[in-house]
Amino acid sequence: GAVVSQHPSWVICKSGTSVKIECRSLDFQATTMFWYRQFPKQSLMLMATSNEGSKATYEQGVEKDKFLINHASLTLSTLTVTSAHPEDSSFYICSARDLLAGEQFFGPGTRLTVL
Amino acid sequence: QQQVKQSPQSLIVQKGGIPIINCAYENTAFDYFPWYQQFPGKGPALLIAIRPDVSEKKEGRFTISFNKSAKQFSLHIMDSQPGDSATYFCAASIREVPDTGKLIFGQGTTLQVKP
Numbered sequence: 001g002a003v004v005s006q007h008p009s010w011v012i013c014k015s016g017t018s019v020k021i022e023c024r025s026l027d028f029q030a031t032t033m034f035w036y037r038q039f040p041k042q043s044l045m046l047m048a049t050s051n052e053g054s055k056a057t058y059e060q061g062v063e064k065d066k067f068l069i070n071h072a073s074l075t076l077s078t079l080t081v082t083s084a085h086p087e088d089s090s091f092y093i094c095s096a097r098d099l100l101a102g103e104q105f106f107g108p109g110t111r112l113t114v115l
Numbered sequence: 116q117q118q119v120k121q122s123p124q125s126l127i128v129q130k131g132g133i134p135i136i137n138c139a140y141e142n143t144a145f146d147y148f149p150w151y152q153q154f155p156g157k158g159p160a161l162l163i164a165i166r167p168d169v170s171e172k173k174e175g176r177f178t179i180s181f182n183k184s185a186k187q188f189s190l191h192i193m194d195s196q197p198g199d200s201a202t203y204f205c206a207a208s209i210r211e212v213p214d215t216g217k218l219i220f221g222q223g224t225t226l227q228v229k230p
Contacts, residue, residue, distance in 0.1 A: 006158075032215045043204060043220050044159070051215070093158045097216045103149070104216055106158035 003027055004096050006107035013084055014115055020080045021110045023094030030096035033077040034104070035069060038091045050077045074099070084114040117142060119207050121221025128195055129229050136190045136224045138205035143186070145207040149218070150179065150190045153202045162203075163190075195228045202226070 003026040013019050023033055031052050036044040048069050050056045056069035066088075068080040077096075081088055093109040120139045128134045138148075149164035165172045165179045165188065172179045176193040192199055205221040 002161075004158075034217070041225075043223050046217070049215050049217055057215075091156075095158075102147075102216060103161060103164065104218060105161060106151070109156070109158045111156070 002098060002101075002103070002105045004094065004105050004107040006094055006110050008110060009108060010111040010113075012113045012115065015085055016083055018080055018082045019084055019112060020078055021092055021094075021112075023077045023079070023096065023107050025075045025096040025098075025105070028096070028101075029074040029099045031074060031099050032097040033071060034095045034097075035067070035077075035079050036093045036095065038093060038109075040091075044093065047079075081112065084112070086114045088112065089114045117219055119205060119219050119221040121205050121224060123224060124222065125225045125227075127227045127229065130196060132195050132228070134192050134195055134199075134226055134228070136203055136205070136226070137187060138189065138207075138221050139185075139187045140207050141186065142207075142209065144209045145219075146210050147208045147216075148179070148181065148188050149206050150177070151204045151206065153204065153223075159204060192226075195226075197228045197230050200226055200228050 005024045007022045033050045035047045038044050047062045048056045048058045050069045050071040052071045058064045071077040095104045095106040097104045126134050150162045151159035152162050153159040163174045163177045178191040181188045203224045206218040208218050
């Protein structure tokens with residue numbers, strides 16, 4: 001149990017294009033999902049907290065117009081990187097908080113490379 | 116202070132040894148302390164977690180020791196194996212209103228277990 005999936009697992013895109021990453025909790029409901037960014041050999045940097053049916057809460061310094069988050073249901077959240085640039089290349093990881101257990105489970109991550 | 120300080124940054128042990136990773140915090144409002152294991156190119160996986168009302172918790176070969184007065188907690192890996200070689204993150208969260216379960220992560224410890 002407690003499986004979180006992400007799609008795609010890796011994506012390469014051209015500068016200026018937009019990329020959508022999906023995060024799904026497969027066997028539990030999650031009122032809250034989180035989006036992180038991780039650079040090589042560094043810790044996880046929280047980008048935003050996503051609540052089902054409401055606007056995401058972004059961390060300081062994260063551009064909400066560039067990183068669009070939608071939490072459409074209790075099992076799905078999406079992150080769209082708009083007008084991607086090479087500096088947006090990173091490992092993006094989502095997590096979902098189990099509504100009942102309260103624990104947070106992570107997806108496998110999405111490697112984004114912007115050329 | 117919304118920080119969790121983790122040490123050491125890296126650790127090398129022989130197979131069968133007991134690596135110990137330490138974390139310290141300042142905010143006494145933290146009430147949930149999980150540990151995550153991350154392999155290269157993968158998302159973090161929840162290993163074990165503890166709340167401040169207990170001083171120790173064991174799950175398999177993993178043990179958390181918690182010292183509330185010192186505001187410190189640590190992860191011990193018994194009979195470590197080469198397959199335990201990974202990056203370990205401690206984290207902490209505060210029960211807020213609304214309670215999102217937002218985690219504050221330590222800097223990470225890269226563990227290498229030599230055969």
